[in-house]
């Protein structure tokens with residue numbers, strides 16, 4: 215498929231035969247190039263796949279990274295998603311029918327949402343591998359994730375996915391947040407956890423996430439605001455203080471109604487080598503329609 219703007223002519227990528235609309239060349243191609251049709255419910259299949267990856271290669275790193283997220287969401291204690299849900303969303307004063315989890319990764323927040331509310335959830339991510347893991351975790355009861363062992367070897371680690379009620383329905387969508395193939399002003403709640411500061415163009419990513427919120431609906435944002443040039447050119451870095459974030463959200467027709475700081479989150483590359491993030495979280499409500 216080609217872009218409908220004839221001057222653009224961009225040829226879209228595909229995942230399992232489905233076209234992926236991309237607006238920022240480079241934003242999702244690398245994820246799709248590294249995709250593999252692996253079944254994360256099957257430990258032998260995961261071991262076979264990771265054995266085929268060159269240690270230290272980009273594909274091997276992405277496998278390890280996806281596994282780190284799997285352990286963080288399904289293997290260890292009280293996940294960030296659950297804490298954010300309890301703090302901001304449990305008592306939201308609106309009915310949640312349609313929810314988007316943008317940059318859903320391995321699906322931790324979508325799972326929490328679907329276990330708490332009988333709503334429809336769209337889990338959107340650019341990474342086919344992350345979505346395959348999200349789907350496997352949702353089908354449960356066991357998930358096998360790549361884990362770095364003895365410092366050098368990737369092995370499948372089996373995790374028992376916590377049993378939770380299945381109240382909501384989740385649709386997994388491989389797409390680019392800079393051009394989501396979803397209706398504007400359609401969602402009661404849009405959640406972006408640790409996504410905006412991993413975008414090469416955070417203003418576009420934030421604008422698209424904000425535009426999906428219906429009037430009276432909510433946007434929940436959480437990220438460490440840890441801008442880094444690997445993900446985002448310095449010229450694109452966004453707000454850094456609460457006031458500037460509030461001003462930025464107001465430009466998108468959103469009013470900050472709650473915020474909290476200090477949402478800790480750990481990713482373990484190995485049991486002895488961990489990345490620790492601390493996210494700011496902000497809940498904003500759409501007060502005007504998108505112009």
Ligand SMILES: C[S@@+](CC[C@H](N)C(=O)[O-])C[C@H]1O[C@@H](n2cnc3c(N)ncnc32)[C@H](O)[C@@H]1O
Nearest residue numbers: 241317318319339340341389390391407408409
């Ligand atoms: C730091 S992770 C956070 C994942 C998840 N929200 C969580 O809390 O575990 C960022 C996620 O954004 C996804 N991502 C990065 N660029 C994207 C893009 N352009 N469109 C959609 N997803 C993207 C990555 O694949 C990754 O899963």
